[in-house]
Amino acid sequence: MAKPKSQAIQARRIRPTIHDVAKAAGVSIATVSRALNSPDSVRKELRERVVAAADSMDYMADSVGKALRRQRTQIISTMLPRLADPLFSAVASAIQETLEENGYLGFVQTSGFDNTNLFDRAKRLIEHGTEGLIIFGRIDDQRLLDYCRAHQLPLLSAYSYFEKAEVPTIGFDNYLATRQLVEMLHTLGHSRIAMISGSDKGNDRQQSRIRAFRDINAELGQEPVIEFTHMDFDMADGGAALRRIMENHPETTALVCNRCVIAFSVMVEARRLGIAVPEHLSLTGFDDIDYAALFDPSLTTVAVPSEKIGRAAAKAMIAHLETGAPLGSRRFETEVILRRSVARPRATA
Amino acid sequence: MAKPKSQAIQARRIRPTIHDVAKAAGVSIATVSRALNSPDSVRKELRERVVAAADSMDYMADSVGKALRRQRTQIISTMLPRLADPLFSAVASAIQETLEENGYLGFVQTSGFDNTNLFDRAKRLIEHGTEGLIIFGRIDDQRLLDYCRAHQLPLLSAYSYFEKAEVPTIGFDNYLATRQLVEMLHTLGHSRIAMISGSDKGNDRQQSRIRAFRDINAELGQEPVIEFTHMDFDMADGGAALRRIMENHPETTALVCNRCVIAFSVMVEARRLGIAVPEHLSLTGFDDIDYAALFDPSLTTVAVPSEKIGRAAAKAMIAHLETGAPLGSRRFETEVILRRSVARPRATA
DNA sequence: TCGTAGTTTGTAAACGTTTACTGTTCTTAA
DNA sequence: TTAAGAACAGTAAACGTTTACAAACTACGA
Incomplete structure (x- = not known):
């Protein structure tokens, strides 16, 4: 009998896995998974043993393994011109918060003020399992549009609203x-x-x-x-x-x-x-x-209404991913705030 | 002979895998992997066939599978009080840019102005494979400190510099x-x-x-x-x-x-x-x-010097992950910018 | 012609999960 | 006491990669 070939990988990260928990609790990994994800399906006594073992070693299920198996990463990425800009960061902030509240996580990447070469910058986001892409402003990169269409990657243009756009837009006009x-x-x-x-x-x-x-x-x-x-x-x-x-x-x-x-x-x-x-x-x-x-x-x-726009964009994307609801456009109203820098014109000659 | 049990998963994301490329190019998946990652190790003719096949279907290696196998995610996450704040977003922006330039990607999460309960908020970041954590300000959550120490998760406090701190700090005093x-x-x-x-x-x-x-x-x-x-x-x-x-x-x-x-x-x-x-x-x-x-x-x-601080923090973390160089503290100088709102005191009685 | 060394390719295992299926144990009614 | 059904637990496959190892082929010198 050939002994199993060992391809041990030097672990960078010393994190307990589901196998460690299983061993400590004296059960199979399947039981650990069930005890933690659908507690009702495992007998009380075992469940408690598993939870205790997991807690004692700070076990957290690894999202990478989970993502691979489930084919869901719960990652929604945002590209915006500049992060250090109150205009955009307010929207980005609302997006991140909304994602977090709903169990998602988000990459943030800056694109500069040129949206014509987005695809190359978006590549890494896509590779890393981005399930939905929110991009600030009009998307001028045909390659990106083609890619998203071909591979069914949901794409949303946020911040600016356009009457007629190739992709759904959520923002103000x-x-x-x-x-x-x-x-x-x-x-x-x-x-x-x-x-x-x-x-x-x-x-x-x-x-x-x-x-x-x-x-x-x-x-x-x-x-x-x-x-x-x-x-x-x-x-x-x-x-x-x-x-x-x-x-x-x-x-x-x-x-x-x-x-x-x-x-x-x-x-x-x-x-x-x-x-x-x-x-x-x-x-x-x-x-x-x-x-x-x-x-x-x-x-x-x-x-x-930066915050409203950000929340709406994130929510729309999440809803789309979870219920399949089509991504729709939405226009938010702006408001002129009249302050002292404006008055009636001076009398002209 | 039992026919293999099929556990097909409904794919959310229609992305070609390495198997698709292999089939199209008429080679094994190992060859595809090699052709794309270490081109020298595969014969020119095959390599070109593989590359052509990969290009034709917009193949991108899935980072999730890659991360699982390599045990490296190349993700460095940042927690900061508020994203919509020019002070912090300038630093965060520099961090994100530096990460991107070096092949990394970063989650960004806001923590509010209270650093005592960070662990729960950081959990999801850690689950998702964060290899290093950059946190703005002093870290007051003992659980987080303990966790990072126990599981060798590199932790860096950025923005503020502290003479004596539990973790390395990069910032100004x-x-x-x-x-x-x-x-x-x-x-x-x-x-x-x-x-x-x-x-x-x-x-x-x-x-x-x-x-x-x-x-x-x-x-x-x-x-x-x-x-x-x-x-x-x-x-x-x-x-x-x-x-x-x-x-x-x-x-x-x-x-x-x-x-x-x-x-x-x-x-x-x-x-x-x-x-x-x-x-x-x-x-x-x-x-x-x-x-x-x-x-x-x-x-x-x-x-x-927000940008310098952000770049330094990101670079330090990357260097630590790649070379094992210890994470060190670093203090950046601030400068008083004297402008017209300050003058000699009025004559007092 | 053959053996050897070098080069290239394929096979299969492993990373950490979830879950279909199967097998076991427990409960209950006849 | 036994059979049937319910409840629970375990086995193994699968997700998409990389890579150690084995196998196959090539080139070359004797």
């Missing part, structure tokens, strides 16, 4: 939100409105906001005034953009900044230039980060 | 940083300094800062003036604390706020009360979030 904001300014009497945007390259949020602004201007028969500004992390140089606008379009009475940080830096520069906000120039930001209320003057912005 | 800051104010001539802190319950950062402040006051033979303020997410109500201090200790010439958001809210209230910053009252924050420079007056704070 940047186009609509910007329209709301600009129309509010119109209602107040502003007719000369300029926009300062961050780079719109690969950034669906800026793209939608710009498109909304252009559309409104077109409807009014005006030439849109848009300046771009470099944004680095949480800093933006809105100052230079402000100077360009003031020089080339001094008739401007309201300035729509596509991110709060842009508005903040514009405010600093305005103060330096002696431009009174809001008396001479009304100013708005976007995404109502908490600091917006603390600036002087406090900043008018669009509030985004 | 809140005690020292606060001393630096207060001593700088002293050097400028301030002798009546008050502190506004967030809750110190289960929060080692606030605790260290308060301790430093008490120590300095003790050395000067002064009674420390400390007010606490409620902090909710990124908002703080420093206003009430400011009023209490101005009422009970009108001689105060400098105010040390233990978080930037506290300082921001204090600034707002000071303006309302007509207290000039910095002419009447100097003001400091902590952790140099980007907005600090944009406020008016710009805020003096302590800059924390």
Whole structure:
């Protein structure tokens, strides 16, 4: 009789297995598994012996073995542009919490602001057993779309909402939100409105906001005034953009900044230039980060229901995995938060 | 001969396995594995056939099977108080990026601001094959410490640095940083300094800062003036604390706020009360979030090298896992960023 | 032509689980 | 006392990999 070949692997991790528990409790591994997973199916006395043995050695069933057998990992991964950004991290945080509450776990990976090459970055997530993928923003990588379709990997686009998208989207509509904001300014009497945007390259949020602004201007028969500004992390140089606008379009009475940080830096520069906000120039930001209320003057912005979006995205994905309910799109409302940085336009000549 | 019992499992995920590739290429699964993992060990012709077959069906080796066999998951998990907080998310982001660059993947879980009951929350991370655990702040859960020691699970405390800690710590020293800051104010001539802190319950950062402040006051033979303020997410109500201090200790010439958001809210209230910053009252924050420079007056704070800390923590853990190098502690320097919110004290009567 | 060494491929075991099936023991009614 | 059925426990297969070992083939020198 050939003695069994031994292929012992040096264990990195000294963790008791179900075999250790079985031996300690004097039962088979099947009984251990049942005692822990469906306690009713094993006699009280044995069950207690098993539980005692398991507790005494801090036994935790290894999810890797479990995942292999069950063909379920309970892992849902998220890709987002940048984690160190209050806009996104609020949503990501809500996702992670919702996952945890429902027995799932999530990988988080940053994608940068370019969604065209997602597949390669998502690969490792998929390899590691990701059952569902939540991606912030519009997904521009055809390979990823094809892969997910071919292999039935549920894919959800979160944060931004799109009227027509290749995959279900859960989020808010940047186009609509910007329209709301600009129309509010119109209602107040502003007719000369300029926009300062961050780079719109690969950034669906800026793209939608710009498109909304252009559309409104077109409807009014005006030439849109848009300046771009470099944004680095949480800093933006809105100052230079402000100077360009003031020089080339001094008739401007309201300035729509596509991110709060842009508005903040514009405010600093305005103060330096002696431009009174809001008396001479009304100013708005976007995404109502908490600091917006603390600036002087406090900043008018669009509030985004980040937490709701995150929870909804995670819940939708979980429901899909567990009940097969189809992944649907969902649009969340934004709200214009009117603060002191906006007033009626100054009297123009 | 008994026909093999079939225990087919309904596959959730339609992903090709190594068997599919083997069949398509007309080789054994061992050859597929070798062709993909150590290409030199298989004949060119076969290798190409295998690679072609694998590519044609988007084959990715399943990390679950791989992890089970290799006894390595390459997963390093992080627990941090709150993800939607620029302080922490900057560090977490650096960790995730470093992990990814080195072939690892990371779970992220929030712990809230209480580190006494970590074990239960960490359980799922451990079950899922976490090879190393990075936890923000001081670890107060003895069960977790015991478990990690008993089962050789590498544990690292990041963000805060502690002179003497049960586990290796990588971060900055809140005690020292606060001393630096207060001593700088002293050097400028301030002798009546008050502190506004967030809750110190289960929060080692606030605790260290308060301790430093008490120590300095003790050395000067002064009674420390400390007010606490409620902090909710990124908002703080420093206003009430400011009023209490101005009422009970009108001689105060400098105010040390233990978080930037506290300082921001204090600034707002000071303006309302007509207290000039910095002419009447100097003001400091902590952790140099980007907005600090944009406020008016710009805020003096302590800059924390978040990204360096995150990268160092991730790298240390990876090195430990791969080379067995012992996990060591490391202290990063902070820097006082002097801005306009601080000036010499007003002339006192 | 043969033996030998080197190269390449296949077979099967192992990683830690869950669970279908089978076998054993216990209970209960005739 | 015995048969039948219920309740419980154990055996073994399976999930997708990697890899030790064995087997087969190749090249080459004598």
